[in-house]
Amino acid sequence: MAHTRVHRSRQDLVIDSVIGILSVAILIASAYPLYFVLIASFSDPTLIATGQVTFFPKGITTSAYEYILKEKNIWLGYRNTIIYTIASTLFGLAVTIPGGYALSRKDFIGRGILMKLLTFTMFFNGGLIPTYIMVSKMHMLNTRFILIVLGCITVFNVIVARTFFTGNIPDELLEAASIDGCGNTRFFFSIVLPLSKTIIAVIGLYIAVWQWNSYFNALIYVTNRELLPLQLVMRDLLIQGQSLASSEDMDAASVKYLMEIAQLIKYGVIVVSTLPIICVYPFAQKYFVKGVMIGSVKG
Amino acid sequence: MKKKTRVLSAILAACMLAAAATSCSSSGNESSSADPAPAAPDAPSAADNNEAAAQTPPESTGGPSSQYFNADGSMILPLVQEETRFRVLWNKQPNDKGTMADKVILNQAYEATGITWDVEEVSEQGWDEKVSVVFASNDLPDLFCGKIDNLINFTDQCLDVTDMLPEYAPYMADFYFNQYPAIFGAEAFEGRMYSMPQVRVNNICYGGGWEINTRWLKNVGMELPETIDDLYEVLKAFRDQDANGNGDPNDEIPYSFVKIDANNKVGERGVTQWMNAFGMINDGANKAEHYIMAEDGKIIFTPLDQRFYDMLVYLNKLYSENLIDKDSFVQEVTDQYAKATSDKIGFATCGGLITELWGETVSDDIEYILPPKSQYDRALKQSDPPAELNLHVYTITTACEQPELLLLFQEYCNTGFDNRVLSLFGPEGGAWLWNDEEKMVNNSDFTDKPYATVAQARATLAPNYRMASIMEEGDEGKREYVGFSLKYNQSHKDFYGVAGGAAYGECFPLGNDTAENTAERSEMFAEISTYLQNFIAESIMNGIDEAKWEAHKTNCQKLNVEGFVANYQALYDSLMSLRG
Numbered sequence A: 001m002a003h004t005r006v007h008r009s010r011q012d013l014v015i016d017s018v019i020g021i022l023s024v025a026i027l028i029a030s031a032y033p034l035y036f037v038l039i040a041s042f043s044d045p046t047l048i049a050t051g052q053v054t055f056f057p058k059g060i061t062t063s064a065y066e067y068i069l070k071e072k073n074i075w076l077g078y079r080n081t082i083i084y085t086i087a088s089t090l091f092g093l094a095v096t097i098p099g100g101y102a103l104s105r106k107d108f109i110g111r112g113i114l115m116k117l118l119t120f121t122m123f124f125n126g127g128l129i130p131t132y133i134m135v136s137k138m139h140m141l142n143t144r145f146i147l148i149v150l151g152c153i154t155v156f157n158v159i160v161a162r163t164f165f166t167g168n169i170p171d172e173l174l175e176a177a178s179i180d181g182c183g184n185t186r187f188f189f190s191i192v193l194p195l196s197k198t199i200i201a202v203i204g205l206y207i208a209v210w211q212w213n214s215y216f217n218a219l220i221y222v223t224n225r226e227l228l229p230l231q232l233v234m235r236d237l238l239i240q241g242q243s244l245a246s247s248e249d250m251d252a253a254s255v256k257y258l259m260e261i262a263q264l265i266k267y268g269v270i271v272v273s274t275l276p277i278i279c280v281y282p283f284a285q286k287y288f289v290k291g292v293m294i295g296s297v298k299g
Numbered sequence B: 001m002k003k004k005t006r007v008l009s010a011i012l013a014a015c016m017l018a019a020a021a022t023s024c025s026s027s028g029n030e031s032s033s034a035d036p037a038p039a040a041p042d043a044p045s046a047a048d049n050n051e052a053a054a055q056t057p058p059e060s061t062g063g064p065s066s067q068y069f070n071a072d073g074s075m076i077l078p079l080v081q082e083e084t085r086f087r088v089l090w091n092k093q094p095n096d097k098g099t100m101a102d103k104v105i106l107n108q109a110y111e112a113t114g115i116t117w118d119v120e121e122v123s124e125q126g127w128d129e130k131v132s133v134v135f136a137s138n139d140l141p142d143l144f145c146g147k148i149d150n151l152i153n154f155t156d157q158c159l160d161v162t163d164m165l166p167e168y169a170p171y172m173a174d175f176y177f178n179q180y181p182a183i184f185g186a187e188a189f190e191g192r193m194y195s196m197p198q199v200r201v202n203n204i205c206y207g208g209g210w211e212i213n214t215r216w217l218k219n220v221g222m223e224l225p226e227t228i229d230d231l232y233e234v235l236k237a238f239r240d241q242d243a244n245g246n247g248d249p250n251d252e253i254p255y256s257f258v259k260i261d262a263n264n265k266v267g268e269r270g271v272t273q274w275m276n277a278f279g280m281i282n283d284g285a286n287k288a289e290h291y292i293m294a295e296d297g298k299i300i301f302t303p304l305d306q307r308f309y310d311m312l313v314y315l316n317k318l319y320s321e322n323l324i325d326k327d328s329f330v331q332e333v334t335d336q337y338a339k340a341t342s343d344k345i346g347f348a349t350c351g352g353l354i355t356e357l358w359g360e361t362v363s364d365d366i367e368y369i370l371p372p373k374s375q376y377d378r379a380l381k382q383s384d385p386p387a388e389l390n391l392h393v394y395t396i397t398t399a400c401e402q403p404e405l406l407l408l409f410q411e412y413c414n415t416g417f418d419n420r421v422l423s424l425f426g427p428e429g430g431a432w433l434w435n436d437e438e439k440m441v442n443n444s445d446f447t448d449k450p451y452a453t454v455a456q457a458r459a460t461l462a463p464n465y466r467m468a469s470i471m472e473e474g475d476e477g478k479r480e481y482v483g484f485s486l487k488y489n490q491s492h493k494d495f496y497g498v499a500g501g502a503a504y505g506e507c508f509p510l511g512n513d514t515a516e517n518t519a520e521r522s523e524m525f526a527e528i529s530t531y532l533q534n535f536i537a538e539s540i541m542n543g544i545d546e547a548k549w550e551a552h553k554t555n556c557q558k559l560n561v562e563g564f565v566a567n568y569q570a571l572y573d574s575l576m577s578l579r580g
Helices: A010-040 A045-049 A063-070 A072-104 A111-123 A128-137 A144-149 A155-168 A171-179 A184-213 A216-221 A230-242 A252-292 B002-033 B104-113 B124-137 B170-179 B181-187 B214-219 B228-240 B271-278 B306-320 B333-341 B355-363 B403-413 B416-424 B454-461 B483-496 B515-542 B546-558 B561-578
Strands: B084-092 B115-123 B143-145 B196-201 B208-213 B253-256 B292-295 B298-301 B345-351 B366-369 B387-396 B432-434 B440-442
Touching: A010 A252, A045 A252, A045 B333, A063 A072, A063 A252, A072 A111, A072 A144, A072 A155, A072 A184, A072 A230, A111 A155, A128 A216, A128 B124, A144 A216, A155 A184, A171 A184, A184 A230, A184 A252, A216 A230, A216 B124, A230 A252, A230 B115, A230 B124, B084 B124, B084 B403, B104 B115, B104 B403, B104 B416, B115 B124, B115 B403, B170 B181, B170 B196, B170 B403, B181 B196, B181 B387, B208 B214, B208 B355, B228 B253, B228 B306, B228 B345, B253 B333, B271 B306, B271 B345, B271 B515, B292 B561, B298 B561, B306 B515, B333 B345, B333 B355, B345 B355, B355 B366, B366 B483, B387 B403, B403 B416, B515 B546, B515 B561, B546 B561
Parallel strands: B084 B115, B084 B143, B253 B345
Antiparallel strands: B143 B387, B196 B387, B208 B345, B208 B366, B292 B298, B432 B440
């Protein structure tokens, strides 16, 4: 088969070049801060502060990681965050996917009203104090359950799921399955779910990333330090490094710690807390790209 | 369709009206539906007192409760026969590397009194949010241990302990009411105490330091500067010569400071420390730095004073001649530290210990100097009394059914030197040691300990600033300062002593205003502060002349500085009249 070469005009070349240059510039602007954090976490803090670290680490040291990783709370935080992330993602998916599917079904009576009510809650909610009172009255303060459940189901995700099912699961499929004697439950589990890997991956990733980075719920609803997620432990470490003690306590070790180790910790904390979730992205990337297109093309 | 829209609009409007009516009625009912407060006998509530009431301590009526105290004043222990538990919300310090079980004084107090705390630890960074939520939802613990900055807004949910103190905490009552009424004035709202402070008497709190490298001075053949003109010449020599002796005459930074806007602590490490050299202090209510000062009983706004103008002119001269680090208005403390420890800075207006800026190596060459003399007298702010004071740290709420036991518990922790030391510093061998002369010195050996610094050791082993700990003047006398700490403390004596002669006599008295006035001042200062930070930086970098000064005066007028000063004047007059 002959390969036909498309003629590219000069204008095309110029536009392509501009787009290419812009893309590279955006890539550098996005990637360099991440790269800098990484090299800074291995560099001498004095050299960082004097602007001598730009492209490669200088005065290589691992003291930040030694300090961070010897904190027993880090491992506790990791464990908790992993538990919260997995449980929250599973729970969120278990509600969001069937919910989105149900709302996509035209034979679901009252779905219009239900959808409006759900959408209403996207813009209007009780706020922090009523939520706190409710959680307190339900005796869910200081429990893992509240951190897993609170916030893992969002109307936005339900709408994204509904949009996916509306566009990708045609009514004819259900009719064909019904003719073969397939009920609603079997249709959902045996036909819909296998065809919905993309949306499951996307929603799962949304919930997992949100939960991984979440700290506010723990800040308000949990005081038991055994239950704190990684982000709060890291935040503690970071603030610990930045808090000035009284001058009387400012012995040489304190100062060295405050000015040098604490600065390194700042970068080390970012690496330690984001690396695991960054590692998840490549595996979900192909679904994620498809997922963000959901609802963007009609037909 | 139109009809439908109309109906919908009508329904929505009705809903809004109903919601508004409900919220009005519910807000009116809130206080009555709240749990009844076990108020102290005859304690008037803050709400009953709209006008600024006396900040003077109440006359003590009656002595310690005979139920809990022996005739000789000692506490009858245990306080309760059956274990009594209290729910406590605890502000966990970032430096605390342990658990509540590490706080020796608490364990000792549990055992001695029979009282136990069920502590809910809240990280310091989430403390303010948590406290606000807890108050707003009325899900109150028995006790808050940790500073509540906006306590003035929650006094109706906190127990007024004023009249209970003499009965259940006589040592503390005597300390607040009789020995240091100024501290009572700072803690109380409209003459009533809803919380208790942590206090260390004689722990000098002046945070500013004028620090100069004497090796550099020697290298350029000059003496310690005494006047602003001397300092100008010294800085020029630092700039022009190889003052640090590394062979490069161009890498010296004569003078460096850090940006003004560090949590609004404008005087701590910033350029406003120069106000002291030009006869001004940066004063405000309860040690705030609100650019006001009292002079002959009259409150003035310093940035409108001729001395401030002269200060800006002088600093602009330094800046325009490259004597000031160009990064000063943007750099962080750590940036300055990196330069100072690399021996690149000759002079700095700073705070705290020398090592805090210069590191261990360069610090040996650094000396504190007094604020250089200008055409005006020097002035330094001093606290009244000289004390470390953390207000509103031990707060019993109206939800507590036996508040007297929590007062007794705190009283126990403050009883005797040993307990007081345990409360603030922890046990010997942690943050401190006894030396050969039976003086407390900072520990430096933290081998195999979960903490690595004195600050961490104190936060781990002691309640520290989370309880109403008291260190008396005599207690402080048992502490000994060595090395750079000694130098630091000596510098304070020099500043305030005969040589410095700079302790300003009309510092703003400690004391609280009404909630309305405090909020009004705070709102006004938020705008004023932002404007001033820009104005100061602009004036130093680009210069100031009469025209700019006049424009500045107009801007201040627009920011209602007049009202701000009037507000302060009223508070000052009120507090001074109460002092007689």
